[in-house]
Amino acid sequence: MAYAVTDRPDTAGGPAPGSALAALRARAPFGWPPVAWALRHAGWTGPVAVALFAGLLRFWDLGHPNAFVFDETYYPKDAWSLLQQGYEGVWPENANGQILGVPQQIPLTSAPEFIAHPPLGKWVISLGEWVFGLHPLGWRVMVALLGTVTVLMLCRIGRRLFSSTLLGCLAGLLMAVDGLQFVMSRVGLLDGVLMFFVLGAFGSLLVDRDQARARLAAAADPGAVRLGPRPWRLTAGLLLGAACSVKWNGAQVLAVFGLLTVVWDWGGRRRYGARRPLRSMLRRDALPAFGSLVGVAALVYLLSWTGWFASSGGYxxxxxxxxxxxxxxxxxxxxxxxxxxxxxxxxxxxxxxxxxxxxxxxxxxxLSTPHTYQSNPWSWLVQGRPVSMYWQQVPAGQQGCHSSGGCASQILALGTPLLWWTACAALVYLLWRWALRRDWRSGAVLAGVAATYLPWFQYQHRTIFSFYMVVLVPFLCLAVAQLLGAVLGPPGCSARRRQYGALAAGAVVLSIMACFLFFYPLYTAEVIPMTDWQARMWFTSWI
Structure with a gap:
């Protein structure tokens, strides 16, 4: 598929001739050396700028609220226990108050605790606690860092996927202002860590695809050539193993991405002239792919339990x-x-x-214990039942509340509504592109959606929550970016068509950013009047 703005060359540096960035560089105001340098290296300066914006949002007042938010009552304490004794220990019931008290007390015991998730995500959280201690900032800082780096990765992944720096940065910008990804980057839970590893694996497989096709294009016999070492696919295996070592959801992603990479190999051999591309793929690519992904992932998963194996007191x-x-x-x-x-x-x-x-x-x-904020996967894409992770009703005159009707302070794991509703339309567009136009980019994004979303439908009676979909957010943002790329207009369209497309796409992006700003107080536990809080409860299912 061709897009309106294609400025990522495959082999040369700088914007491609005739691209939007090349046109900007040709104008006099952009000839100033710093600006010209930034445009010349826009493939990195653009994504870094978007990531800095995302990082500013995520790190600002990260230690607030000074409380255990939702499942922070589990994972940060487990992380501290891993740091101290290599396995998760038992904490007394009043441990939260002692940890947050002044002076602080840390009543960790050596008795082993049964834990439902593998240890790697908690080891990641423990790095922040090792530096800053067992405090809200300490157990949130690594998740915020990974959430910021994920925005940078998405910009670069989108750039490679769409051959457009503009669309790549647009995808990253959309994720920077998604409320769910924002909230999950500011709490010490595992799902933000899982998202980082899943997206990293997806990007690694994209790089592997490009490199494998370059070798096939240069081969005399694409059906007989062996592609040799594929370090980026090994990297994907490491990252998928890390994902499985955070939560078992990563195994479903491993299965889908493993199928995706061998389908790409099959398509590559067919494109470059292999006589029997399917047989060639099965003989030369399938087994190495299995070893690089499944074998490496299994090894990483086993190694993630090193602390448990090295101890004598683990559960x-x-x-x-x-x-x-x-x-x-x-x-x-x-x-x-x-x-x-x-x-x-x-x-x-x-x-x-x-x-x-x-x-x-x-x-x-x-697990089937009822919970107030559990929800069915059918409602997740439209944000039917977001999870309230923190709630405090503030009386008038306290904690900066100047409203006679009292105030509220809440953290609501709500995806930016306009972004998610636009993504629903974008997914329909991608299905059409993939099914009827055989657009591999649409298929790649839909594979990410299938791997992170569809498996949850088998758990109709399990207690599950909509915030699990933070792993889906990068693929939704890629889908919206692809849709907006089509709105901008194909290459060769008239100037008037391009102008109308830019106005429409810009209006969508600005509306999404304004929507994020409107809900920002509910993402950061800001103390707001009850009337303002009620104005943001668009549906009763959000309460």
């Missing part, structure tokens, strides 16, 4: 002792009883670890 750490070398009685994959097979050749630590995985699987698939 279930000694489960296999005294069990006569027998295997665990069931498997978390099939949920079927297994015979007691002799397993004396398997180390006790591995058998204990496998049993722990089985218990985690039982918990994650069987």
């Amino acid at each position: 279930d750490r000694r489960w296999a002792e005294g069990r006569a070398g027998l295997s665990p009685p069931r498997t978390p994959v099939l949920d079927l009883p297994l015979p007691q097979l002799p397993m004396s050749w398997v180390p006790e630590s591995l058998r204990s670890w496998w049993h722990y995985q089985a218990q985690m699987y039982d918990f994650n698939t069987g």
Whole structure:
């Protein structure tokens, strides 16, 4: 698909001749050396500028509120426990008050605690606690950093995907002002960390695709050539393994992205003239892809448990002792009883670890405890039931409340409504582009949507929340950027068509940014009058 603004050359530096950036450079005001330099290196200066804007938003007053926000009551304390003893320990019921109290007390015990998620995300959070201590700033800073870097990555990924710096930066800008990604970048939860690894893997596979096709184009026989080392696909395997080591949702992404990369290999061999492209892909690409992604991911997942293996007190750490070398009685994959097979050749630590995985699987698939803010995946794209992560009603005259009717302070994990509703239309457009025009870019974005969104529909009776969709946000922003690229107009269209397209696309972007600004107080726990809070409750399901 061709876009109105194509300024990313594949092999040369600087904007392509005839592009929008080249036109800007030709004008006199842009001849000033610093501006000319910035335009010449717009492939990096543009994304960095967008990321700095996103970082300013995310780091501003990051330590507020001085409280445990939603599931921060779990993960930051688990992270501190990992930092101190290599495994998650038990905390007393009044631990939150002691941690936030003055003077601070940290009542961590050495007794092991059952934890439902792998440890890597908590290890990431612990890096901030190692620097700043067990305080709100400490357990939020690494998530904010990754949320900011994710915006930079999305700009560069969009640039590569659409061959347009403008559209890449537009995708990053849209994510910078998405309320859900903004909120999840400012709280010490795992989903923002998961998003970082998933998007990094997607970008790595895009680079691998470009490099593989360059080799196929240069090959004398595209059906027989072996593509050799593929470091970017190995990088994707590492990142997908890291995603699985944060939350098991990463396994679904691993499956979809693994299928995506071999389909790209199949298409590449067919495009460059292989006589039997499918057979050639199966013989020369499928097995290396499996090893690079699944094999590497499994190794990373196992290594993420190093702290548990190195300790002696972790949960279930000694489960296999005294069990006569027998295997665990069931498997978390099939949920079927297994015979007691002799397993004396398997180390006790591995058998204990496998049993722990089985218990985690039982918990994650069987959780059905009702929650006020649980919701069905059918409502997620339209933001039908956002999660209130923090709420405090402030009486008049306290904490800066000057309204006689009292005030409210809330953190609502609500995606910027206009962005998400526009994304619904964009997904329909991408489905049309992929199904009827065979647009591989649309297919790539839709694969990301399928990997991060569709698997949740199998959990109709499980307690799940809409903020899980922060992993989906980058792909929604890419979809909207692609739609707005089409609105701008195809190459060769008339000046009037281009003008109308720019006005329409600009109006959409400005409306989304204004919508984010309107809801900003609900993203940052700002104290606002109750009347202002009520004005932002557009639907009763948001309350």
